[in-house]
Amino acid sequence: MKCYECGGTYVERNDRYEYNDYYVGPINVEGIQYYSCDSCDDVLFSLEMAEAIEKERDKRIAEFIANFPVKDFVSSSEAAAMLGISRQAFNKNRRIKRGFIYQTKLSGTPVYLRQSVIQYKDTGDGRFPLHPVQSDKPRELVYSK
Numbered sequence: 747m748k749c750y751e752c753g754g755t756y757v758e759r760n761d762r763y764e765y766n767d768y769y770v771g772p773i774n775v776e777g778i779q780y781y782s783c784d785s786c787d788d789v790l791f792s793l794e795m796a797e798a799i800e801k802e803r804d805k806r807i808a809e810f811i812a813n814f815p816v817k818d819f820v821s822s823s824e825a826a827a828m829l830g831i832s833r834q835a836f837n838k839n840r841r842i843k844r845g846f847i848y849q850t851k852l853s854g855t856p857v858y859l860r861q862s863v864i865q866y867k868d869t870g871d872g873r874f875p876l877h878p879v880q881s882d883k884p885r886e887l888v889y890s891k
Contacts (some may be wrong), residue, residue, distance in 0.1 A: 747781065747790075754785030763789075765799050771877030772807040773799055810876035811850045811859065818855035820851070828863050847872040 747756040764774045775798045781790040791799070822826065825847070826836035836842065847866050848859040859872075868870030 749786060749788055751788045752783065752786040754783045756781040756788075756790060757784050759834065762794070767799075767803055767806075769873055769875055769877075770803055770810065771875075774804045775802060775804065795839055805875065807845075808847065811848055814859060816852065818860050819852065820860050820863060821855070821857060825863045828860075828869050841870075842866075845873070846870075847885040848876075848883040 748754070752823070758779060759782050760777055760779055762774060763778075763780055765773045765775065767773050775795060778798050779792045780795040780797045781792070782788070821835055823833050826833045829836065831839075847868060848862040849856055850859075862872035862874070864872075865874060
């Protein structure tokens with residue numbers, strides 16, 4: 747397969763890969779197939795690699811969120827009020843369901859990180875880097891078959 751960036755050739759790899767995620771920092775995935783250009787080191791992920799990265803990313807987000815004190819979380823009713831929308835609109839919002847506001851569960855009830863809700867209201871994206879060292883910018887995942 748030819749590289750779209752430089753015209754080189756993608757080589758199949760199964761070794762350790764470190765992905766630097768903008769929100770959670772470095773993610774290490776081992777033993778899953780991906781493709782790397784032999785000239786420019788551009789990378790294409792297989793579906794399995796992309797799923798492994800997402801699984802590890804979700805795990806890291808949950809770990810970071812668990813370190814916030816309980817007082818930093820609000821209920822869905824409070825979050826909806828902060829955003830100026832109904833609770834039903836809040837619970838049905840696709841972007842919120844997909845993680846654009848950081849959330850966790852306390853005693854089985856979903857709660858939302860207050861800082862994330864405020865940022866979502868201001869920018870439409872409540873995500874922010876959770877790790878101490880920040881990378882340059884978010885990187886898009888490219889799926890290959």
